[in-house]
Amino acid sequence: MSMMNMEWYRIFLHTARVGNLTRAAQELHITQPSVSYAIKQLEEALGVKLFDRLSKGVALTSEGRTLLDYVEKSFTLLDNGEKQIASLRNYASGELRIGASGPIIKHLLLTPLDELRSQHPNVRIRLFQGNTADIRTRLVEGQIDLGFVHLPYVDPELQIKPLTAIQGCFVVGPAYKELARQPITPADLNKLPLLFLSRGSHTRQFIERWFAEQGIAVEVDMELNSSEMLVELARHGYGAAYVTRSFVQQELRDEALFELTTTAPIPERFIGVATRSSASLSLIADHYMGLLSATF
Structure with a gap:
């Protein structure tokens, strides 16, 4: 017409x-x-x-x-x-769809989400938990508006913007706390029972590359899909878990966990927010991006 x-x-x-x-x-x-x-x-x-x-x-x-x-x-x-x-x-209605890993949701996204929900209670918030591959699939299929991934990550179908830096570290429970008194070499670290996220995750690939750069073929004792389970097993003395430092600040303060300082520094990484290149960002998603920028 x-x-x-x-x-x-x-x-x-x-x-x-x-x-x-x-x-x-x-x-x-x-x-x-x-x-x-x-x-x-x-x-x-x-x-x-x-x-x-x-x-x-x-x-x-x-x-x-x-x-x-x-x-x-x-x-x-x-x-x-x-x-x-x-x-x-006016943000009096609408829907915000987000994909991220559990720790990113818990430690990075909840505060701005709380602010969004407080400001605009009628906006529906939908969260999908998954790894980078899961999030990529949901983005390109139009199932989510924003996806939060570990960088570096390149995909021609996505636009990715760095959001915040994170620092990984190895932590142990009280059973191994003596090892936290002085720096530990990567070779000696590899002699401990190691607790990693499952093979294929971006975090797992990153730390395996770090060991390889030290000339070490890393041996992993426990592979888990959950960072929370890595923390729990480390607390109970099952070995050294590779985690994001800012995600275990409370446990470190409470001395439920102890950080191992490595002689070879572990580089920091970045969390990025990804959107579909061919899609326009919804008004509410753009507003949430503003809240994130103000937070970080």
């Missing part, structure tokens, strides 16, 4: 409601000939007569009454659509 046709239908609808060409023109702030012309054009385009001319106005024909029902529904839908867009612009 062209914009000109849209105007014809608007004039048709108003004329049908008031039953008079002159009154319709006055209320629409146009001339009566403009009303007559629009109705004539619409009748010619549809190939039917829409109004019968009466001495004191106009009356819908049978075809006109049929058309009116659909035109009223169409304009109601358009009006509702405009109201919904206004609601989205």
